[in-house]
Amino acid sequence: MNDMQPLTSIVVSPEQQTDASPDEFALENVTQERGGRRVLAGVTIALPKGGFSALIGPSGAGKTSLLRLLNRLDDPASGVVRFLGRPIVDFPVRALRRRVGFVFQTPAMFPGTVAENLSVVPTLGGEARAAHASVHIAEVLRLVELGADFGDRIAADLSGGEKQRVALARALMTGPEVLLLDEPTAALDPEVAAHLMHTLRRLRESTGLTIVMVTHRLSEARSTSTYAVMLEAGRVVEAGPSARLFSAPIEARTREFIAAGEAGKNHD
Amino acid sequence: MTEPAVEIGWVQLALASALVLVAIALSAWQRLGLGKSLVIGAIRALIQLTLIGYVLVWLFNTNRWYFVLGVLLLMTLTATLAATARQPGGAQAQPRLRPICFASILVGSSLTLAYVGAVVVDVTPWYNPRYLIPLFGMIVGNAMNGAALAAERLQSEMEAGRAQIEAYLALGATPQQASAEPARRATVAAMIPTINALAVVGVVSLPGMMTGQILAGSAPTLAVRYQLVVVFMLTAATALTAAGIVLWYRRTFFTAAAQLLPRVPV
Numbered sequence: 001m002n003d004m005q006p007l008t009s010i011v012v013s014p015e016q017q018t019d020a021s022p023d024e025f026a027l028e029n030v031t032q033e034r035g036g037r038r039v040l041a042g043v044t045i046a047l048p049k050g051g052f053s054a055l056i057g058p059s060g061a062g063k064t065s066l067l068r069l070l071n072r073l074d075d076p077a078s079g080v081v082r083f084l085g086r087p088i089v090d091f092p093v094r095a096l097r098r099r100v101g102f103v104f105q106t107p108a109m110f111p112g113t114v115a116e117n118l119s120v121v122p123t124l125g126g127e128a129r130a131a132h133a134s135v136h137i138a139e140v141l142r143l144v145e146l147g148a149d150f151g152d153r154i155a156a157d158l159s160g161g162e163k164q165r166v167a168l169a170r171a172l173m174t175g176p177e178v179l180l181l182d183e184p185t186a187a188l189d190p191e192v193a194a195h196l197m198h199t200l201r202r203l204r205e206s207t208g209l210t211i212v213m214v215t216h217r218l219s220e221a222r223s224t225s226t227y228a229v230m231l232e233a234g235r236v237v238e239a240g241p242s243a244r245l246f247s248a249p250i251e252a253r254t255r256e257f258i259a260a261g262e263a264g265k266n267h268d
Numbered sequence: 269m270t271e272p273a274v275e276i277g278w279v280q281l282a283l284a285s286a287l288v289l290v291a292i293a294l295s296a297w298q299r300l301g302l303g304k305s306l307v308i309g310a311i312r313a314l315i316q317l318t319l320i321g322y323v324l325v326w327l328f329n330t331n332r333w334y335f336v337l338g339v340l341l342l343m344t345l346t347a348t349l350a351a352t353a354r355q356p357g358g359a360q361a362q363p364r365l366r367p368i369c370f371a372s373i374l375v376g377s378s379l380t381l382a383y384v385g386a387v388v389v390d391v392t393p394w395y396n397p398r399y400l401i402p403l404f405g406m407i408v409g410n411a412m413n414g415a416a417l418a419a420e421r422l423q424s425e426m427e428a429g430r431a432q433i434e435a436y437l438a439l440g441a442t443p444q445q446a447s448a449e450p451a452r453r454a455t456v457a458a459m460i461p462t463i464n465a466l467a468v469v470g471v472v473s474l475p476g477m478m479t480g481q482i483l484a485g486s487a488p489t490l491a492v493r494y495q496l497v498v499v500f501m502l503t504a505a506t507a508l509t510a511a512g513i514v515l516w517y518r519r520t521f522f523t524a525a526a527q528l529l530p531r532v533p534v
Contacts (some may be wrong), residue, residue: 034530035530071438072525072527073434073437073438073527073528074527075523075525075527089525093525093526094441094442094526095440097437097438097439097440098439098440101438101439104431104434104435104438106431107435108431108432108434108435110432110435110436111449121439124436124439124440124441124442124445125440167435170435170439171438171439174439174440
């Protein structure tokens with residue numbers, strides 16, 4: 001796991017990236033509809049490989065709709081989604097999902113213990129329950145900073161924060177290159193949320209995973225992400241390295257949104 | 269043992285219809301709003317059964333295999349419409365459910381009837397309507413209930429389990445793997461009435477066919493053996509039909525790219 005990219009390689013605008021180092025994801029004029037309503041209206045964006053990208057913006061901006069396109073939980077109504085430079089539809093969908101993990105806003109636990117929640121994952125790929133699965137389980141539990149004794153706990157009985165860590169561990173069981181996180185801390189109280197974000201940062205540092213996260217907590221996006229995309233009403237308002245976007249946003253709308261977020265931070 | 273059955277004439281029938289009035293009175297008293305449905309239902313039953321009596325007479329007299337098969341298909345079709353009429357999801361869900369329901373009831377019922385007719389009862393000629401029509405009627409009736417229960421439960425479990433199903437899909441599961449739990453619950457739900465019926469048959473309930481045979485003068489021991497064939501056959505038909513529904517219907521909740529389709533607006 002020493003293929004982690006230095007941070008400096010991420011602080012490059014999408015335009016500067018060449019085909020030699022393709023972006024993790026690229027969207028070209030993507031539109032999406034849900035229930036007859038347009039939720040993405042011509043999104044063109046590139047998300048850097050190895051980065052921690054944050055998708056920010058007000059509710060209903062299309063953040064989750066965009067995220068769901070990246071491991072084909074949904075396909076767009078029109079436009080092209082690329083993964084590592086190739087159209088995402090060229091990858092066999094189940095293999096793609098094992099390379100691009102997804103953690104949902106509300107973690108859905110499978111029946112049984114935490115260990116059973118994790119050990120089922122290899123069998124979904126058609127493998128027999130591997131003998132080394134227990135080693136792997138211990139490893140992912142360590143990565144998400146849950147004690148090894150959590151393996152015997154009933155998943156449904158865990159707290160919200162613990163369940164979200166199990167969901168994260170489960171996504172790691174496939175050995176993904178990318179993790180997609182849909183407001184993973186939305187249902188957690190601020191302290192538990194901060195702890196989870198800390199775990200995610202450590203996880204990325206130790207594994208070199210590319211992470212794309214939807215969040216409504218601006219402080220989270222600011223402190224954790226390396227790249228940020230501001231969405232509103234299904235369109236990209238602004239995108240760029242987080243260090244620049246949060247300190248010197250170009251668009252007035254981004255500035256407003258960040259200022260409002262700063263003002264409301266104490267209530268977060 | 270062979271005393272003839274008591275004749276029921278039109279007068280007796282009119283007297284029996286007073287029993288429905290009890291239910292109608294109860295509905296009016298408790299304001300259940302079922303009066304109209306009860307009246308329509310009773311009249312429908314009267315017309316349908318009277319007509320079917322004549323159809324059966326005609327069918328037994330003509331004794332043609334293609335007429336018999338035609339009636340069996342018509343019964344399957346009617347059962348399909350009844351099983352899908354009150355499904356959640358309404359008009360949107362029905363176009364995709366109906367063909368599946370028809371195929372499941374047809375396959376489940378035909379396989380069961382073929383086995384009973386060819387192996388157990390040894391019906392001759394193979395299309396003898398005196399055996400096939402009543403046997404198939406009982407089979408399709410149960411298959412219909414099994415299909416309706418399985419479809420209704422599958423739909424609600426798929427709806428309630430969306431988060432878990434997508435969690436499985438996101439891990440690279442096949443739609444079959446992702447919907448294994450809803451499918452299992454739907455099959456169990458469809459089988460429970462049959463399992464309950466097996467448990468109480470002869471103790472709590474004396475099944476209609478057996479009662480009918482005894483009333484018509486058959487020896488109870490023969491009627492019991494016939495009834496055992498029937499309950500076993502109904503068990504098989506329900507299981508096969510529910511399995512067919514669960515197998516085919518759950519596919520319609522997913523795209524070819526293993527995506528869970530948006531919920532059907534109800």
